[in-house]
Amino acid sequence: MTAVLSAPVTIVRPTRAAGSAIPDRAPSIPALAPVVGADAQVPVAAGHSVGYANLDYAASAPALASVAAQVAGALGEYASVHRGAGHLSQVTTRRYEAARETVRDFVRGRVDDTVVFTRNTTDAINLAAHITPGDVVVLDIEHHANLLPWCAPKDGRNRARVVTACDTIEDTLVAIESELASKPASLLAVTAASNVTGEVLPISRLASIAHRHGARILVDAAQLVAHRPISIVSHGIDYLAFSGHKAYAPFGAGVLIGRSDWFDAADPYLAGGGATADVELGGGESSAGTTWHTGAARHEAGSPNVLGAVSIAEACAALAELGPEAIGLHELRLCERLDAGLAHIDGIRPLQIFTDSTDRVGIAGFTVDGVAPRVAAEYLSSEHGIGVRDGKFCAHPLLKRLGHPEGAVRASFGAGTTSDDIDRLLDALGTLCATTTTTRPELDEGYPA
Ligand SMILES: Cc1ncc(COP(=O)(O)O)c(C=O)c1O
Numbered sequence: 001m002t003a004v005l006s007a008p009v010t011i012v013r014p015t016r017a018a019g020s021a022i023p024d025r026a027p028s029i030p031a032l033a034p035v036v037g038a039d040a041q042v043p044v045a046a047g048h049s050v051g052y053a054n055l056d057y058a059a060s061a062p063a064l065a066s067v068a069a070q071v072a073g074a075l076g077e078y079a080s081v082h083r084g085a086g087h088l089s090q091v092t093t094r095r096y097e098a099a100r101e102t103v104r105d106f107v108r109g110r111v112d113d114t115v116v117f118t119r120n121t122t123d124a125i126n127l128a129a130h131i132t133p134g135d136v137v138v139l140d141i142e143h144h145a146n147l148l149p150w151c152a153p154k155d156g157r158n159r160a161r162v163v164t165a166c167d168t169i170e171d172t173l174v175a176i177e178s179e180l181a182s183k184p185a186s187l188l189a190v191t192a193a194s195n196v197t198g199e200v201l202p203i204s205r206l207a208s209i210a211h212r213h214g215a216r217i218l219v220d221a222a223q224l225v226a227h228r229p230i231s232i233v234s235h236g237i238d239y240l241a242f243s244g245h246k247a248y249a250p251f252g253a254g255v256l257i258g259r260s261d262w263f264d265a266a267d268p269y270l271a272g273g274g275a276t277a278d279v280e281l282g283g284g285e286s287s288a289g290t291t292w293h294t295g296a297a298r299h300e301a302g303s304p305n306v307l308g309a310v311s312i313a314e315a316c317a318a319l320a321e322l323g324p325e326a327i328g329l330h331e332l333r334l335c336e337r338l339d340a341g342l343a344h345i346d347g348i349r350p351l352q353i354f355t356d357s358t359d360r361v362g363i364a365g366f367t368v369d370g371v372a373p374r375v376a377a378e379y380l381s382s383e384h385g386i387g388v389r390d391g392k393f394c395a396h397p398l399l400k401r402l403g404h405p406e407g408a409v410r411a412s413f414g415a416g417t418t419s420d421d422i423d424r425l426l427d428a429l430g431t432l433c434a435t436t437t438t439t440r441p442e443l444d445e446g447y448p449a
Helices: 065-076 087-106 121-131 169-182 203-212 260-265 306-322 324-343 373-384 396-401 419-444
Strands: 041-043 049-051 114-118 136-139 160-163 187-191 216-220 239-243 254-258 276-280 289-292 348-350 363-368 389-391 408-412
Touching (some): 065 306, 087 254, 087 306, 114 260, 114 306, 121 216, 121 239, 121 254, 121 260, 160 169, 169 203, 187 203, 203 216, 254 260, 324 363, 324 419, 363 373, 363 419, 373 389, 373 408
Parallel strands (some): 136 160, 136 187, 187 216, 216 239
Antiparallel strands (some): 114 254, 239 254, 276 289, 363 408, 389 408
16 A cells, blocks of 8 residues: 555535536446445335435444454454463454554554554544643644543643634644644644545644644544545654544444553553553552553553454555555545535535635535425435434534534445445435425424425
């Protein structure tokens, strides 16, 4: 796998062509990789079943078929990890530890970075907050997972310094730089791609800004890692967090990888077996006689989620095999088709944070004139068998600043998505918007009327 895309994917949203016909949709775009559940059937209001159009990848992506097969294989040889002498315990331990190396390789981590398996991105960023000393600069556009852990009191105070994002990425970089210049901070914690709009932030430039002012950078890659190549070394990232379930590995594990010194200097995230080298009771404090491991083990007390780790490693290997160019191109073609179609539907209003963003992962946030987000999402599901997300996407400050405190609708996609899924969404939204114009009072009361 190459470390970074040779050329950035540029997605320019078409302007609305009101009233004109939905553009020609040929040719069709097949799935890039097989996913589990691609042929699932779901009931619709008309009384029959239709194939499920899963357009909710940003919330949780289906397992890649290869990931499910790998997990099934590991399950067949599963035994206790780390402390068992039996053959299968050793096989399982090797699998678990090898998973760290596959992840490190995939995100181009440094050889001496610590790779901790967590439950998900939320857990990974809470761990990062636990090990990070000092102030943290964050943007107001973040998912709550990269906002609230920094606001939780540490040493008796809230150390999050929240910068309001500007209308452009360029101005936002200036605002971050001036915050870091105004007062020292230990860390800049920033999302790689917005979970509401999919817009990608310039990670290398953010890393340079942080480092210029003596801060480290943590990247929340929950929405990026399965969609764009990411390189800890080339982008200059200090800490990277992501979830397996958004990267085709929905088996309950996530990752925090980064510089070892903060991991080793902090108290263990969880106290318990596996994190200790030696325990002596009878010291003054309850753990005064305990010697804790350094490295990942220090923060992974208790029996780890081996299958979760194995699934993430297989997803990383599979994504590397598919290649960033193919993944980027598949998403670009689907994005272009979706954007072109949405631009032809009167009543759809796409969400965008920055006027100068040029890259976007497979996420489209939008509102439907005259239709509450929940009503629109329920309509898409019950009438058309289409799964999207509605609400505030755990990004309440962002939804407020976008002018939609009541929420929005989000369609998101990835490797298992076909053009048929996109076309079905466009047709359904076209019908909804046409219906809304003629029967709006009825829809205002909620769907079904
Ligand atoms: C950008 C971003 N960060 C963090 C999270 C939290 O991920 P998880 O729920 O897997 O902890 C999400 C989930 O939607 C996200 O989109």
